[in-house]
Amino acid sequence: xxxxxxxxxxxxxxxxxxxWNSAPFFSVKEYRCVQTGFLSDDYFSSIKTCVGQxxxxxxxxxxxxxxxxxxxxxxxxxxVAYRPLAVCVKMHAHKPVCCINDxxxxxxxxxxxxxxxxxxxxxxxxxxxxxxxxxxxxxxxxISPLLRELPxxxxxxxxxxxxxxxxxxxxxxxxxxxxxxxxxxQRNIPIxxxxxxxxxxxxxxxKGFDKGVKWIVDTRFADYIVAYKV
Numbered sequence: 001x002x003x004x005x006x007x008x009x010x011x012x013x014x015x016x017x018x019x020w021n022s023a024p025f026f027s028v029k030e031y032r033c034v035q036t037g038f039l040s041d042d043y044f045s046s047i048k049t050c051v052g053q054x055x056x057x058x059x060x061x062x063x064x065x066x067x068x069x070x071x072x073x074x075x076x077x078x079x080v081a082y083r084p085l086a087v088c089v090k091m092h093a094h095k096p097v098c099c100i101n102d103x104x105x106x107x108x109x110x111x112x113x114x115x116x117x118x119x120x121x122x123x124x125x126x127x128x129x130x131x132x133x134x135x136x137x138x139x140x141x142x143i144s145p146l147l148r149e150l151p152x153x154x155x156x157x158x159x160x161x162x163x164x165x166x167x168x169x170x171x172x173x174x175x176x177x178x179x180x181x182x183x184x185x186q187r188n189i190p191i192x193x194x195x196x197x198x199x200x201x202x203x204x205x206x207k208g209f210d211k212g213v214k215w216i217v218d219t220r221f222a223d224y225i226v227a228y229k230v
Contacts, residue, residue, distance in 0.1 A: 030086035038093040098127040127155035142184045149189045181218045
């Protein structure tokens with residue numbers, strides 16, 4: 001009875017040690033990689049190949065995690081769980097916030113990653129923003145504060161184009177003849193957008209959009225909104 005209990009305790013200690021991610025993979029060659037769904041198939045396939053190589057070399061879980069985070073920075077969290085028959089490596093990616101120039105993705109932790117790192121279905125619900133090339137280097141410092149001011153569903157109504165910190169275009173998706181001009185540091189944007197919709201309605205009632213006339217509504221002034229034809 002005592003021998004059986006002792007054997008159980010030894011196995012339990014080994015298992016706990018493994019769970020604490022300090023032991024190597026030993027001879028366990030069966031492993032499974034899972035992800036939270038943000039990663040593209042190609043990117044995830046590269047990660048799985050890397051995991052396989054690390055498993056073959058019997059690296060500890062701490063080493064595996066450090067190696068993956070270094071080589072695949074889009075990963076925000078990695079959990080290695082040892083099971084009786086296999087090892088499960090679960091990967092969490094940084095959550096995408098918006099797509100920039102159809103090339104980069106801005107994430108919740110304010111980092112930019114290549115768009116092809118993410119699955120297309122994870123990018124479909126988020127805003128796709130155009131940023132002038134000279135401002136791409138400032139994207140994280142300009143876009144993040146702007147997104148905090150904009151309504152969460154703004155991208156369903158407007159196409160956003162950031163020219164510089166003083167000029168942001170919001171073009172109406174339903175009526176391309178109507179564009180709102182703001183700045184990257186504008187405050188009370190939801191209120192301004194509601195006021196601009198009133199301006200648009202007034203223009204429409206006066207047949208202002210006839211013959212393809214385009215209107216710019218500038219909200220960058222302190223106390224008033226300026227609407228003009230272009």
